Amino acid sequence: MSTTPGLRRDAQANLDKLRAAAVTVFSRRGLSAPLEDIAREAGVSIGTLYNRVGSREELIDAVVPDIAGAKLRTLRERTLAQESPRAQLETFIAEMIDLQLSDPAMNDAMLRRYPEAVLLINACERSMALGAELVENAHDAGVLSRDFTPDDLLTVLWLAALASHDPAAPDGWRRVVERSVSAAWIAGA
Known part of the structure; x- marks a missing residue:
């Protein structure tokens, strides 16, 4: 989830927060940690997570x-x-x-x-x-x-x-x- 050309600044900020939250939550609880917990840790909705990342596997690969x-x-x-x-x-x-x-x-x-x-x-x-x-x-x-x-x-x-x-x-x-x-x-x- 590196900088995505053409992405609005707030959307890029959400991606960055999701990535950081995923590293924290996955490292603490494993790769099966609820995606809702990652969204909560990032301070975004679960819809934002799915909209920006796609799937658990894509999020895992991103981090x-x-x-x-x-x-x-x-x-x-x-x-x-x-x-x-x-x-x-x-x-x-x-x-x-x-x-x-x-x-x-x-x-x-x-x-x-x-x-x-x-x-x-x-x-x-x-x-x-x-x-x-x-x-x-x-x-x-x-x-x-x-x-x-x-x-x-x-x-x-x-x-x-x-x-x-x-x-x-x-x-x-x-x-x-x-x-x-x-x-x-x-x-x-």
């Missing part, structure tokens, strides 16, 4: 860089700063889980709850492509069992995403996730 961009760049930098393939994969997993725990919007992104939000899905795909590359690097280095695949990595992160925000999830979910990954490392490598 993806603010919600996920910097966080995913930081995750990538921290991951690739590690010296060994094992440390890189362990960092990637830990950082992804921490993002899911701390940011409901990132958790919703990981679960791909809004597949029509194209920019959001693209950001998820780039992150998972990094994860797949890290798995392959660990295989090539001989430190990770070939039985642990990029699909297994996605499954571990999916489990963490579901469990981390479900009040009914058993307390031991994180321990199970950690054991799943620990079992995949090749002893003595």
Whole structure:
């Protein structure tokens, strides 16, 4: 929702307020937060939101860089700063889980709850492509069992995403996730 040529100044101000409100509300409550709450936070009507933005998915895509961009760049930098393939994969997993725990919007992104939000899905795909590359690097280095695949990595992160925000999830979910990954490392490598 950058400046739109030909848009009246008050309409552009509403777009800017909606964008800022969406970042705040989505980050606090997740991508499924009621759009009415975003409109209220922006100080506009729900009709204005739909008139200026269109749909939830369009609003999500409009704020993806603010919600996920910097966080995913930081995750990538921290991951690739590690010296060994094992440390890189362990960092990637830990950082992804921490993002899911701390940011409901990132958790919703990981679960791909809004597949029509194209920019959001693209950001998820780039992150998972990094994860797949890290798995392959660990295989090539001989430190990770070939039985642990990029699909297994996605499954571990999916489990963490579901469990981390479900009040009914058993307390031991994180321990199970950690054991799943620990079992995949090749002893003595």
